[in-house]
Amino acid sequence: MGLFDFFRRDAGKKLGGTEAPDPEHTKAELGRLGPDVQGLGVAMNGDTVTVKGQTTNQDAKEKAALLAGNVHGVPKVDERITVTQPQPESQFYTVQSGDTLSKVAKQFYHDANKYPAIFEANRPMLKDLDEIYPGQVLRIPPAA
Known part of the structure; x- marks a missing residue:
């Protein structure tokens, strides 16, 4: 990385x-x-x-x-x-003003309903689905 x-x-x-x-x-x-x-x-x-x-x-x-x-x-x-056991790397995304996890999921996965994958990938940093802020960097795991 x-x-x-x-x-x-x-x-x-x-x-x-x-x-x-x-x-x-x-x-x-x-x-x-x-x-x-x-x-x-x-x-x-x-x-x-x-x-x-x-x-x-x-x-x-x-x-x-x-x-x-x-x-x-x-x-x-x-x-x-x-x-020691490498796996595919995630992408990273910097939150912009007006973003939601659903919007980010739509951008990366072409499905807004896949926002829980992004939320889980960023725990424990994220504690609430609605608390992301501009400038924050999120981890976007490979699509399952």
């Missing part, structure tokens, strides 16, 4: 009560939200957060990168997580 550009510094969750991202708070947030990444390492280099580690599945790898990038003040994520 490599380097992700999250474009907006002002989107995402503020961690530790500060404007600037902090590797320790970001690592704690990743651990709290649960993508199963062994040997998780989080580092800041300028405006880029690097996440490293190893996991058994693509889902955990993508969620870790997505969670790190949806932290307030993080415009770029350098994802260096290895997967």
Whole structure:
């Protein structure tokens, strides 16, 4: 996957009560939200957060990168997580003003009723179907 550009510094969750991202708070947030990444390492280099580690599945790898990038003040994520059992990669989409999960599902799957697949792929970051915001980056899993 490599380097992700999250474009907006002002989107995402503020961690530790500060404007600037902090590797320790970001690592704690990743651990709290649960993508199963062994040997998780989080580092800041300028405006880029690097996440490293190893996991058994693509889902955990993508969620870790997505969670790190949806932290307030993080415009770029350098994802260096290895997967022992690789699977097809997801696409990523930056939410635009007026988007809904149904609209995004229609765009990617040609079926607005497939929005639950997008919602589930972005849990635990998403807690409510109606709470997405412009600038947020969503993971769009391959069509089933």
